[in-house]
Amino acid sequence: MFKKVLIANRGEIAVRIIRACKEMGIKTVAIFSDIDRKALHVRLADEAYPVGPAPAPQSYLNMDKIIEVAKGSKAEAVHPGYGFLAENYEFVKRVESAGLIFIGPPAEAVKLLGDKVAARKTMKNSGVPIVPGTEVEIKSEDQALSTAEEIGLPILIKAVGGGGGKGMRIVKEKAELKSALRAASSEAESAFADPRIYIEKYLQKPRHVEIQILADKFGNVIHLGERECSIQRRHQKVIEESPSPVVDEKMRKAMGEAAITAAKASSYVNAGTIEFLVDSDRNFYFLESNTRLQVEHPVTEMVTGIDIAKEQIRIAGGMKLNHRQEEIEWRGSAIECRIYAEDPENSFLPSTGVVHSYWEPSGPGIRVDSGLYEGVEVSLYYDPLIAKLLAWGKDRDEAIQRMKRALSEYHISGVATTIPFHLRMMKNPNFQRGEIHTHFIEEEFEREKPSEAKEKDELLQAMAVFSALLDYREKTKSKPVLFSSKNKSKENVWKIAGRKMGLRRLMM
Numbered sequence: 355m356f357k358k359v360l361i362a363n364r365g366e367i368a369v370r371i372i373r374a375c376k377e378m379g380i381k382t383v384a385i386f387s388d389i390d391r392k393a394l395h396v397r398l399a400d401e402a403y404p405v406g407p408a409p410a411p412q413s414y415l416n417m418d419k420i421i422e423v424a425k426g427s428k429a430e431a432v433h434p435g436y437g438f439l440a441e442n443y444e445f446v447k448r449v450e451s452a453g454l455i456f457i458g459p460p461a462e463a464v465k466l467l468g469d470k471v472a473a474r475k476t477m478k479n480s481g482v483p484i485v486p487g488t489e490v491e492i493k494s495e496d497q498a499l500s501t502a503e504e505i506g507l508p509i510l511i512k513a514v515g516g517g518g519g520k521g522m523r524i525v526k527e528k529a530e531l532k533s534a535l536r537a538a539s540s541e542a543e544s545a546f547a548d549p550r551i552y553i554e555k556y557l558q559k560p561r562h563v564e565i566q567i568l569a570d571k572f573g574n575v576i577h578l579g580e581r582e583c584s585i586q587r588r589h590q591k592v593i594e595e596s597p598s599p600v601v602d603e604k605m606r607k608a609m610g611e612a613a614i615t616a617a618k619a620s621s622y623v624n625a626g627t628i629e630f631l632v633d634s635d636r637n638f639y640f641l642e643s644n645t646r647l648q649v650e651h652p653v654t655e656m657v658t659g660i661d662i663a664k665e666q667i668r669i670a671g672g673m674k675l676n677h678r679q680e681e682i683e684w685r686g687s688a689i690e691c692r693i694y695a696e697d698p699e700n701s702f703l704p705s706t707g708v709v710h711s712y713w714e715p716s717g718p719g720i721r722v723d724s725g726l727y728e729g730v731e732v733s734l735y736y737d738p739l740i741a742k743l744l745a746w747g748k749d750r751d752e753a754i755q756r757m758k759r760a761l762s763e764y765h766i767s768g769v770a771t772t773i774p775f776h777l778r779m780m781k782n783p784n785f786q787r788g789e790i791h792t793h794f795i796e797e798e799f800e801r802e803k804p805s806e807a808k809e810k811d812e813l814l815q816a817m818a819v820f821s822a823l824l825d826y827r828e829k830t831k832s833k834p835v836l837f838s839s840k841n842k843s844k845e846n847v848w849k850i851a852g853r854k855m856g857l858r859r860l861m862m
């Protein structure tokens with residue numbers, strides 16, 4: 355096994371990987387940009403080296419510098435985390451040609467699956483059902499028109515090199531086609547430096563259900579079941595869970611087998627995710643593959659007990675899979691809420707600042723993956739995902755109740771976060787019934803907004819008290835006033851809370 359691994363990432367995922375390495379007795383090398391000098395991943399790693407200024411292209415995307423640090427620190431392998439260089443074919447090649455091991459799939463699999471048209475073609479040829487559409491890029495309006503006529507409107511124009519929900523355009527009427535083609539292509543060009551586009555049938559209110567796979571270098575491939583990721587904003591996941599409320603044993607087996615076929619068809623090695631869309635009749639269609647550790651991998655870890663980050667490192671180190679398919683068991687239910695530094699009351703605008711007080715929830719069934727501590731700065735330079743809160747329960751109801759409890763305990767001040775939004779979500783009756791789809795947030799939240807006012811007030815008041823207590827304790831270094839027997843008047847606390855300026859920002 356490796357003696358030293360460089361983690362080419364930052365934030366919660368760098369921390370996650372450092373933890374896996376530590377448990378395996380592997381030394382860790384962190385990299386950091388100028389503004390991340392005091393970041394948690396830097397503090398936790400055995401060694402840490404600067405790689406450039408704050409903007410990602412000059413630091414976390416700076417391949418030359420990262421490889422130089424890896425070589426200089428005598429790391430044997432590079433873990434890319436997710437985002438940044440994780441699915442960059444060029445980076446994988448360069449890591450390999452520098453004599454280092456990339457903790458992820460081979461460069462060829464990254465290339466094949468990163469090209470959505472090539473991936474669709476490969477899947478179709480191996481019998482994996484794909485969303486109806488083209489397996490070639492669209493080069494003309496006529497070609498787009500005949501495709502639209504063949505599969506029927508609405509259609510979705512998508513970027514061949516797509517990711518992060520960018521470069522997609524829905525076309526409902528033929529008249530919109532021309533401008534949508536142009537808009538999708540130019541968005542794809544600016545986001546991925548690749549203007550190529552293709553077309554899929556636009557499925558109405560599907561579910562997004564994905565399968566986690568593990569594949570070793572000896573041709574063994576297993577799946578770890580599904581994650582339901584239908585709660586999305588702008589095609590980006592917000593809440594994930596496992597198991598999916600619609601997947602039963604038979605469907606899990608069928609989807610798992612399709613995912614294993616997909617992995618074998620692309621000569622896949624390491625941990626990967628095969629994403630599917632599921633229609634209202636529970637038919638599933640291949641959507642895309644993600645050739646890396648997913649943000650939402652911990653929900654699978656919680657229900658299977660398998661540490662996916664450690665498995666990735668073992669596989670890259672040339673070891674055989676630790677588990678056979680028939681040994682995989684799923685226990686209970688796990689939910690993940692992505693905590694973004696965004697203001698849900700203000701169109702989810704990114705929020706920045708210094709986290710000046712911070713309390714993490716804990717207790718039965720709770721896991722927090724974050725890069726946060728008191729004094730850390732949240733900047734606009736990087737992804738606004740600042741923490742992941744996970745709850746496990748013996749069943750979905752218990753997981754939801756625990757999540758609610760943990761969300762109400764979670765205190766992050768200094769930046770606005772999506773915690774209040776998640777609380778609303780956990781209380782939503784349709785969410786509780788598992789009746790969800792990819793447009794759930796748009797539909798439910800527009801409807802919920804007016805009646806949410808009272809609930810929001812209650813939340814504001816509760817958090818105001820909490821916040822006032824924290825401040826009071828900081829100033830007096832004494833016990834929180836509400837818990838003191840001398841506290842005769844709760845009113846004082848409410849007054850303090852009311853006077854607190856900037857509280858609204860804190861709450862939302």
Ligand code: ADP
Nearest residue numbers: 510516517518519520554555556557562589792
């Ligand atoms: P990206 O790689 O940009 O994340 P994906 O292909 O993974 O794009 O799709 C992201 C999300 O967009 C899906 O989870 C789903 O909500 C929506 N989506 C993508 N393709 C379709 C489709 N054909 N019909 C309906 N929704 C889709």
